[in-house]
Amino acid sequence: MKIFTTDQIKKIDRATVENEGITSLQLIERVAESVAAEVVSLLSAQSRIAIFAGPGNNGADALATARILYQQGLQPEVFLFNIGGDKLNAECRICRDLLLEAAPDAIFTEVIKQFNRPHLSPNHIVIDGLFGTGLREALSGGFRELVKYIDDSRAFVISIDIPSGLFGDWNPNAIHRNMMHADLTLAVQFPHLSFFMAENDEVVGRWKVMDIGLSSSEIRKTTAPFYLVERNDVRRLLRQRPDFCSKDDFGSALLVAGSYGMMGAAVLAARGALRAGVGKVTVYSPRCGYEILQSSTPEAMFVASNSDIHISSIRLPHSYSTVGIGPGIGTADATVDALEQFLTGRNEPVIIDADALNCIAKRQSLLHRLPPQSVLTPHAGEFDRIFGQQPNSxxxxVKAIEMARYHNVLIVLKGRYTTIVRPDGRLYFNSSGNPAMATPGSGDVLTGVITALMAQGYRPEVAALCGVYIHGVAGDLAAETQGQYGVTAGDIAANIGRAFKLTLNV
Incomplete structure (x- = not known):
């Protein structure tokens, strides 16, 4: 799914009105019908409804929703903020008049000067239509106090398109206490970039997309800077295996992984790679890992480094389609030296994860030795150790976009919406996965999957995108049986094959 900037969405909206014979009021009506249906689905015998509408299109959506609810026999209390008496745009004025015409006995207050706050309780459903993406500055004064009052009431808040006070794109100086905290955000046609930032989760709540039928041709021809990766995207990218094939057709992956006390990381990475369909997996580890690897993962081959407890050199006995390096290797000085020697002069992309990232943090000059199009897979802590402490996601x-471009690498920034950052600045947010995957070794499995896909000939950005999605689906499958607390990395690895099957099945 494309994720557009707020300016792009406005252009698509305008093109729909200009080219497809649809009026802006008809689009507002579609939004209102969807919001009203959601409200009705949440009603209980004790529910009361309060609607807060601002002076722009977001307010028009809220007023149209109020009219539909009245027509369905409900009695929402409506507050329209028209401070000074001359702030309403044309659509908002029309929607106000239509509401009062359809429901002359409506509980309606147009706030021009003084506002007396209504009593709100946890039984209330509040519809937030104060401000949308047209907002250009943080909420202040009376609106800030109103938002705080609504939040403190513990009412169930539904925000139309976006919570009031949150910007659709970037929020560099956000003060979340000055924003509406929605329980449910109903995005109009597209999610907004700000929905995917961890710090905005408390503001956005759960979100859904309302399809109001904006111009499909305009959507197709508009290039988006951001994307939400979904099943159909991955299914189109993955190849079906031909009937006539052998393991030699699916590449050979080398995993440089493991050290004394951390051989489990190597095992998990190998299992992830094997389940991702690579033709051959070799694990390069210290000699201490031989029996562990061979007994736990007999399908993988083992090559011992010249050290008993950690990797002190990386000498490849054969050529491999792709190399993934980092799970469990530690950060001993000898290992950092070995990584530097391995990267020096190398031109083929590699996957850099876990302790290999920590080695780079320890010796920053290694960043400049990364082969073009290499894939780095840090979580927030690893990223900050390399590129400097960041205040929020x-x-x-923003820093990842800058660094991916500067170093010509892909950065897979792991989190709730794991994000693939390309060197050209495009962002791909992953839609699969769940909190149960926050477990030791989960990232090692992902390294194995991405390495396996690259070994099979997928381009680095495709391998990263598909690998992250498949890994998330495997986590979802594991959580179905093990629950949010019981999932282990081994469960995720065991479900990689099922995740491919589920994704590829039409």
Missing amino acids: EARL
Whole structure:
């Protein structure tokens, strides 16, 4: 799914009105019908409804929703904020008049000067239509106090398109206490970039997309800077295996992984790679890992480094389609030296994860030795150790865009919406996965999957995108049986094959 900037969405909206014979009021009506249906689905015998409408299109959506609810026999209390008496845009004025015409006995207050706050309780459903993406500055004064009052009431808040006070794109100086905290955000046609930032989760709540039928041709021809990766995207990218094939057709992957006390990381990475369909997996580890690897993962081959407890050199006995390096290797000085020697002069992309990232943090000059199009897979802590402490996920993402471009690498920034950052600045947010995957070794499995896909000939950005999605689906499958607390990395690895099957099945 494309994720557009707020300016792009406005252009698509305008093109729909200009080219497809649809009026802006008809689009507002579609939004209102969807919001009203959601409200009705949440009603209980004790529910009361309060609607807060601002002076723009977001307010028009809220007023149209109020009219539909009245027509269905409900009695929402409506507050329209028209401070000074001359702030309403044309659509908002029309929607106000239509509401009062359809429901002359409506509980309606147009706030021009003084506002007396209504009593709100946890039984209330509040519809937030104060401000949408047209907002250009943080909420202040009376609106800030109103938002705080609504939040403190513990009412169930439904925000139309976006919570009031949150910007659709970037929020570099966000003060979340000055924003509406929605329990449910109903995005109009597209999710907004700000929905995917961890710090905005408390503001956005759960979100859904309302399809109001904006111009499909305009959507197709508009290039988006951001994407939400979904099943159909991955299914189109993955190849079906031919009937006539052998393991030699699916590449050979080398995993440089493991050290004394951390051989489990090597085992998990190998299992992830094997389940991702690579033709051959070799694990390069210290000699201490031989029996562990061979007994736990007999399908993988083992090559011993010249050290008993950690990797002190990386000498490849054969050529491999792709190399993934980092799970469990530690950060001993000898290992950092070995990584530097391995990267020096190398031109083929590699996958860099876990302790290999920590080695780079320890010796920053290694960043400049990364082969073009290499894939780095840090979580937030690993990223900050390399590129500097970041105050929040948005700042981290901005930094990742800068660093991916500067070093010509892909950065897979792991989190709730694991994000693939390309060197050209495009962002791909992953839609699969769940909190149960926050477990030791989960990232090692992902390294194995991405390495396996690259070994099979997928381009680095495709391998990263598909690998992250498949890994998330495997986590979802594991959580179905093990629950949010019981999932282990081994469960995720065991479900990689099922995740491919589920994704590829039409």
